[in-house]
Amino acid sequence: MDDLSQVLRIRREKLDRLRERGIEPYAYNFDATHRSSGAVDSFEEAEAAGTLDEGGHAGMVRVGGRIVAWRGHGKSAFAHVEDAGGRIQLYFKKDVIGEEAFADLDLTDLGDWIGVEGPLFRTRTGEVTVRVDSWTMLSKSLRPLPFGKVEVDADTGERTVHSGFADAESRYRQRYADLAVHPEVREVFRIRSRVVTALRGFMDGEGFLEVETPALQPLYGGASARPFVTRHNALDRTMYLRIADELYLKRLIVGGLDRVYELSKDFRNEGIDRSHNPEFTMLEWYQAFSDYEEQMDLVERMCLHVLDTVLDTRTITYGGKEIRFEAPFRRIGLVDSLSEALGTPVADLSDAELRARAKKLGVPELEGAGRGKLIDKLFGELVEPDLIQPTFVLDHPKELSPLAKPKRGDPELTERFELYIAGMEAFNAFSELNDPLDQRERFEAQARLRDAGDDEAQTIDEDYIRALEYGLPPTGGVGMGVDRFVMLLTDQSSIRDVILFPTLRSEE
RNA sequence: GACCCGGUAGCUCAGCUGGUAGAGCAACGGACUUUUAAUCCGUAGGUCCUGGGUUCGAUCCCCAGCCGGGUCACCA
Numbered sequence: 024m025d026d027l028s029q030v031l032r033i034r035r036e037k038l039d040r041l042r043e044r045g046i047e048p049y050a051y052n053f054d055a056t057h058r059s060s061g062a063v064d065s066f067e068e069a070e071a072a073g074t075l076d077e078g079g080h081a082g083m084v085r086v087g088g089r090i091v092a093w094r095g096h097g098k099s100a101f102a103h104v105e106d107a108g109g110r111i112q113l114y115f116k117k118d119v120i121g122e123e124a125f126a127d128l129d130l131t132d133l134g135d136w137i138g139v140e141g142p143l144f145r146t147r148t149g150e151v152t153v154r155v156d157s158w159t160m161l162s163k164s165l166r167p168l169p170f171g172k173v174e175v176d177a178d179t180g181e182r183t184v185h186s187g188f189a190d191a192e193s194r195y196r197q198r199y200a201d202l203a204v205h206p207e208v209r210e211v212f213r214i215r216s217r218v219v220t221a222l223r224g225f226m227d228g229e230g231f232l233e234v235e236t237p238a239l240q241p242l243y244g245g246a247s248a249r250p251f252v253t254r255h256n257a258l259d260r261t262m263y264l265r266i267a268d269e270l271y272l273k274r275l276i277v278g279g280l281d282r283v284y285e286l287s288k289d290f291r292n293e294g295i296d297r298s299h300n301p302e303f304t305m306l307e308w309y310q311a312f313s314d315y316e317e318q319m320d321l322v323e324r325m326c327l328h329v330l331d332t333v334l335d336t337r338t339i340t341y342g343g344k345e346i347r348f349e350a351p352f353r354r355i356g357l358v359d360s361l362s363e364a365l366g367t368p369v370a371d372l373s374d375a376e377l378r379a380r381a382k383k384l385g386v387p388e389l390e391g392a393g394r395g396k397l398i399d400k401l402f403g404e405l406v407e408p409d410l411i412q413p414t415f416v417l418d419h420p421k422e423l424s425p426l427a428k429p430k431r432g433d434p435e436l437t438e439r440f441e442l443y444i445a446g447m448e449a450f451n452a453f454s455e456l457n458d459p460l461d462q463r464e465r466f467e468a469q470a471r472l473r474d475a476g477d478d479e480a481q482t483i484d485e486d487y488i489r490a491l492e493y494g495l496p497p498t499g500g501v502g503m504g505v506d507r508f509v510m511l512l513t514d515q516s517s518i519r520d521v522i523l524f525p526t527l528r529s530e531e
Numbered sequence: 532g533a534c535c536c537g538g539u540a541g542c543u544c545a546g547c548u549g550g551u552a553g554a555g556c557a558a559c560g561g562a563c564u565u566u567u568a569a570u571c572c573g574u575a576g577g578u579c580c581u582g583g584g585u586u587c588g589a590u591c592c593c594c595a596g597c598c599g600g601g602u603c604a605c606c607a
Contacts (some may be wrong), residue, residue, distance in 0.1 A: 095569090096570095098564080112566085118564080171542080248606065420607095479607090
């Protein structure tokens, strides 16, 4: 204990003193009658109904919470405790709770969980408060939480937090502390949960069946990304964590489950930045007899459903920009919009000319890039930054879309869309390629890319081709980055801020 | 992976041309029975990220590393 810092040592000493005084510092349960917000509501109802007693007290409540603020006044004290409903003020008075119970308050600290019982009243300054008759220790905190002091402007209600918990690294590593001291962080994850619930509700309502496919796979596919590689001992073979759900879900369409969706973690062994975490949440769905046109309508309806359900608005602010969701969303052709940006039809430009344009814009690493890649790069440079309002980008080059059907009337393109919102790709969809022979050729083209050194090119999945040979009906499929969508709805600039425990390097 | 920025008390930060460190909050002791960033008086609290180097002397300068943030690249 000598090697503990002063603040930790003193709390250990208080723990010992609690036990010496016969107080168990770690309780088994607490029978609360209200959450803090409900207690305040009950007081205001009594007040409105005129049922307060002469002293201005409403009925007894029992509330449990974490002590987040303390103001001692000698023979009395004010505190705030916080629970899932918010904060409520407590008023401890020596001649109400008794000498001994009041003295025991010396052994409490910010961060302790306590339970209190007493009637509610309104203080001179107007705050609904529990006048504590008795209190119990629920859990002694041995490590100080980095509470900031919260200043609330009486006129505007504006909250200012003084010297809070700002170190990004600590906040991610100790998310429990981040959540404990930041109600607004808790709110982000409540919204995340509601978004997921709304997505499920939408898919279920559209007649889709929620399914679970393997996360641990003998062969990975369905996207271009490097996988996490692991080993199954009993089978004595290499296994991969999935990078996408796509190929398994389409096997289910072959099997006759005509509308399926999966909401799950995918894993990609790539870099980490503000919009990428190695494990992330995808929603993918596939609908038989459908194509990408119909899926655009479905995506629009889904976005509006989630916004209506979770935020009750169709206008959001992201990074200071107002984003309006109004169906139909804008639709632009990838190649058409690029032609416009270039001032010359892309079709009239040779690969060499495209390469020269890209080089002029400072696009690096163009060696070996094919026409499709050049078009994609130029699009990313010239068009993408302006896609703030929800915009469907249509019909990507075939080379970039090995699982999408050729576009009707233009076999160099595919029937594919990506939905961009606030410059971020949030959805990706195809009319699914269901010609097994074409699919084999596409896989083989990918294999040639692999042999040429592209370790993100897709691998040939013979079992998937076998499934296609049995017959995949026309199918529309969509993948949605759930984390990114939550970023939009919660106005968070980093994916780490919508993932409870983002991937970090080891602390040691 | 490249570049830029950062790592000092439990938290938020300051620290001058190099002389082994300060503040506010939290904590501790005292005063205070309606406060709310409570107030007032006092006290204690440090692996200055790690390891080398330069120097009489390094939180500070140099090198290497670790961790984080940002930008770019990668991630169709």
